[in-house]
Amino acid sequence: MTALSIVAAKPSAVAETPPAACAEMYTDAHPDAHTDAHKEIQREAALEAAIAARAAAAGERRARLRAFLKRALPPLIGFALFIGIWHLATLSASGLPGPLQTWKAAVVLFADPFYQNGPNDQGIGWNVLSSLQRVAIGFGFAALVGIPAGFVLGRFSFMNAMVNPLISLLRPVSPLAWLPIGLLVFKRADPAATWTIFICSIWPMIINTAVGVQRVPQDYLNVARVLALSEWKVVTRILFPAVLPYMLTGIRLSIGTAWLVIVAAEMLTGGVGIGFWVWDEWNNLKVEHIIIAIFVIGIVGLLLEQFLIMLAKRFTYENT
Amino acid sequence: MEKFVSVESVGQTFDTKNGKFVALRDIDLSIAQGEFVALIGHSGCGKSTLLNLIAGLTAPTAGVLLCDGREIGGPGPERAVVFQNHSLLPWLTCYDNVYLAVERVFGGREGKARLRERTLAALELVGLLPAEQKYPNEISGGMKQRVGIARALSMQPKVLLMDEPFGALDALTRARLQDELMKICAATQATTVMVTHDVDEAVLLADRIVMMTNGPAATIGEILSVDLPRPRNRLELAHEPRYIDCRAAVLEFLYEKQAHPRLAA
Ligand SMILES: Nc1ncnc2c1ncn2[C@@H]1O[C@H](COP(=O)(O)OP(=O)(O)OP(=O)(O)O)[C@@H](O)[C@H]1O
Numbered sequence A: 001m002t003a004l005s006i007v008a009a010k011p012s013a014v015a016e017t018p019p020a021a022c023a024e025m026y027t028d029a030h031p032d033a034h035t036d037a038h039k040e041i042q043r044e045a046a047l048e049a050a051i052a053a054r055a056a057a058a059g060e061r062r063a064r065l066r067a068f069l070k071r072a073l074p075p076l077i078g079f080a081l082f083i084g085i086w087h088l089a090t091l092s093a094s095g096l097p098g099p100l101q102t103w104k105a106a107v108v109l110f111a112d113p114f115y116q117n118g119p120n121d122q123g124i125g126w127n128v129l130s131s132l133q134r135v136a137i138g139f140g141f142a143a144l145v146g147i148p149a150g151f152v153l154g155r156f157s158f159m160n161a162m163v164n165p166l167i168s169l170l171r172p173v174s175p176l177a178w179l180p181i182g183l184l185v186f187k188r189a190d191p192a193a194t195w196t197i198f199i200c201s202i203w204p205m206i207i208n209t210a211v212g213v214q215r216v217p218q219d220y221l222n223v224a225r226v227l228a229l230s231e232w233k234v235v236t237r238i239l240f241p242a243v244l245p246y247m248l249t250g251i252r253l254s255i256g257t258a259w260l261v262i263v264a265a266e267m268l269t270g271g272v273g274i275g276f277w278v279w280d281e282w283n284n285l286k287v288e289h290i291i292i293a294i295f296v297i298g299i300v301g302l303l304l305e306q307f308l309i310m311l312a313k314r315f316t317y318e319n320t
Numbered sequence B: 001m002e003k004f005v006s007v008e009s010v011g012q013t014f015d016t017k018n019g020k021f022v023a024l025r026d027i028d029l030s031i032a033q034g035e036f037v038a039l040i041g042h043s044g045c046g047k048s049t050l051l052n053l054i055a056g057l058t059a060p061t062a063g064v065l066l067c068d069g070r071e072i073g074g075p076g077p078e079r080a081v082v083f084q085n086h087s088l089l090p091w092l093t094c095y096d097n098v099y100l101a102v103e104r105v106f107g108g109r110e111g112k113a114r115l116r117e118r119t120l121a122a123l124e125l126v127g128l129l130p131a132e133q134k135y136p137n138e139i140s141g142g143m144k145q146r147v148g149i150a151r152a153l154s155m156q157p158k159v160l161l162m163d164e165p166f167g168a169l170d171a172l173t174r175a176r177l178q179d180e181l182m183k184i185c186a187a188t189q190a191t192t193v194m195v196t197h198d199v200d201e202a203v204l205l206a207d208r209i210v211m212m213t214n215g216p217a218a219t220i221g222e223i224l225s226v227d228l229p230r231p232r233n234r235l236e237l238a239h240e241p242r243y244i245d246c247r248a249a250v251l252e253f254l255y256e257k258q259a260h261p262r263l264a265a
């Protein structure tokens, strides 16, 4: 929008004013030689047009640059301010590493993210990957249970009425409260952490799927009813495609919370994982590593979210 | 004439937030096999409501509806519906939207190739073969409506229920499809109920025109028999005195007797 208007405004401004100015100049110098002056003016005008065209191209480049800056500048300023404040804050307060110190530590750390010195000392890459693996497994089971459960609850109001109070009761509970149960049942730390992920992922999956099923437009269901489609066809041809956007929202929320919860769960269970790593670095008093971990967790979470948003866009159908 | 569809003292009351809303009352109507009935009335009088009752999509709060001697308990593919808002599935192509219906009705006894033939034939009938692989959001409103028509026709229903099927079409396409519909109805002997706003369309297509009073609590005001010979030709009809009379009668009903539609609540 702004880019276009700038491009449109520039050439005309360049092309119009100068020839007029030239004409005045020449008539002043040779009051009688009108034709000469006229030719001169034409030549000048052509030259000006060429310049104007080049100016227009330059203007377009400039406009594009400006549009880019307009988008990129505020976040850049934001980050710069943040780093500035961080730097100032660490000048006085003792113990907290500043941006530069953290950066240096990060360079060292990311030089070899996949080293392995025994089970309790592994590169940050391994820690992130094993956290992601736990999230994937826990979430995968949650989807396996939650999506069909959501379909059943959405389709049969009796089931919904039966299970809904239970879900409302359990949903606000922090998934970490379930960790001891996991430890008790599975006897090992690793599946217990996965278990908390399962618990925190399943609620958004069930609820969003059920809401999606309930909100399938009546028009589509009327088509199914007139055609008297089999329940299988209703599910595959009408319910599933119509509910898919809701399911993807559920998946996005689930993975978002799962990524929040895994850090805390791993702090408690130990082993390999980004949460455990944060705790371990705290015990080693390597605070700059903790700050790096915070950024890494943030970036991974952001990437997960963006990926799922992309996926959701692909499967959202415009209502006709 | 033997009655095929019959509506017997049917009433429809909706429960709304502001209490009960009586949409239809005391509807009595018999439709013979192969008959073409047009439902006409001002907007909001309850035409779609009546059509949905015949389709079985809603159950009446009073009275009973019969089709082929049996009570209408729910919808079914022998009573195909062309919905007012076309109701195509946005995740299926035009082809697949029609195929879904064809497969349901004929899939049990016919092979894939034959089903494909039927689907393409239905799309060709409404002139949409070129848009076969397009999705509903890639085609115009009139084209969507035509896919909806193709879907209903492809099922070869005993009763064809159409809710303003040509409403979104331009005059030329509309005329072509009206002619096509007359041919199909003559060939298949399908019993047809069509909701329309268009007086000319009603007179051209229908054997009888059912004129509804304004809502709320709408009912049948008058029924006009259009005893024009078939096949009908729109150009010849324009000078036919009987056609002009029918047209005048419907216009008189709509714009004199029911001239002031009370603002529907
Ligand atoms: N599910 C419903 N709940 C409450 N009121 C309804 C419902 N369906 C229809 N109505 C009311 O019943 C009346 C008749 O509606 P209907 O859709 O049958 O009108 P129509 O004659 O088809 O109008 P149009 O020509 O505009 O399509 C309207 O006043 C409408 O508000």
Ligand SMILES: [Mg+2]
Residues within 6 Å of the ligand: B047, B048, B049, B084, B163
């Ligand atoms: Mg209607």
